Amino acid sequence: MDRIVEIAIVLVSDDGRIEEEWSTLVNPQRDVGPTRIHGITATDVLAAPTFQDVMGRVLGLLEGRVLVAHNADFDVRFLLAELRQAGKEVADPTRVPQLCTMRWSTAFVSSSSRRLIDCCAAAGVDLTNAHTAAGDARATAELLRHYLRASPPPPPWQDVMHQAVAYRWPTAAGFGEALARSRAQVVSEPKHAWLERVVSHMPRAGDAQVDSYLAVLEMALLDGFLAEHEKEALVETAQNSGLDRDTVLDLHKRYLRAMGEVALEDGVVTESERADLKGVAALLGLPSDAVKQALEAVREGSHEGAYALSASAIQLEAGDRVVFTGDMNRARDEWERDIRRFGLETGGVTKATKIVVAGDPNSLSGKAAKARTYGIPIVTESAFARLLEKQGSGQA
Missing domain, CATH: 3.30.420.10 (Ribonuclease H-like superfamily/Ribonuclease H)
Structure with a gap:
């Protein structure tokens, strides 16, 4: 209805x-x-x-x-x-x-x-x-x-x-x-209120249990978009790990630096890569010069507190199920035609679903709700397109 x-x-x-x-x-x-x-x-x-x-x-x-x-x-x-x-x-x-x-x-x-x-x-x-x-x-x-x-x-x-x-x-x-x-009100609201919740509710000191937080952060930023349920997961993980304010903010800087290392692997930072870096910096509430500082640290060979960022948190294999939900920029049948070329299948959301692609990762659809219950990643169309592009390059 x-x-x-x-x-x-x-x-x-x-x-x-x-x-x-x-x-x-x-x-x-x-x-x-x-x-x-x-x-x-x-x-x-x-x-x-x-x-x-x-x-x-x-x-x-x-x-x-x-x-x-x-x-x-x-x-x-x-x-x-x-x-x-x-x-x-x-x-x-x-x-x-x-x-x-x-x-x-x-x-x-x-x-x-x-x-x-x-x-x-x-x-x-x-x-x-x-x-x-x-x-x-x-x-x-x-x-x-x-x-x-x-x-x-x-x-x-x-x-x-x-x-x-x-x-x-x-x-x-x-x-x-x-x-x-x-x-x-939607337009005027602060975009990083969730980040304030991460850093303001953390204890002043504590043992830094960073691995779990970074794992959640990497999966959440797979598509360069932090959905509301991903923000909640980060807040909960930070609290459960006993991270203090400074540690959380430092982890965000380290993550951005790791992205900079990937971007500079070929010695050149393209406009697209720089836009991705700026987008992630903004999502993480980092200052406007954070990207410049991150790239300079990489060029200078600074590996202080470095974090090894995987090329992709998701690897698709033939037989994996990809589910599409919500109003999308591209026709659904076009997406389904593309994934079939890679041996991927589509259908409803099950526990075996590898990834859900949504016009808006905050989608309130039944498919998206079930995916969150099962812990299945929900990504944007653009992120999924990049994933398929890497998939194609790997096959080539």
């Missing part, structure tokens, strides 16, 4: 004035779907409330109001499905008071199509941040205002307004209201 990943409600007065706006990302507790369209990743919604968390707020805002949307039937179906999922049935789904700005568009605008963007253009409405819940809802509110101005009073949907006053949505008694989480 498709789920809501973002919801926005704009309250409008009878004369079309915007009275209140509210929006939030929603954790669908499953894969987030086509990120390329709505721009929302699994990472964005990990800390977002579920629909059940905000259901009380949603129902409170809808009470006594006409639900207005562009292609209203589509939005209403999603809303009713989420309410059913939360155990709240609407008494008569066919009588939900709704107004569809798409259906009314032929009466009030002359546009090339009935799409929201075209109707807004014809009405002189600025549609900013299209395909975001808040952007589309605000534009729909402005489009409704255009309809109201173009229509002699009372508006032709006066009967629906009367129905809305009498209509009763289900109650959400017993459900608290979770804090909304906007897209802006």
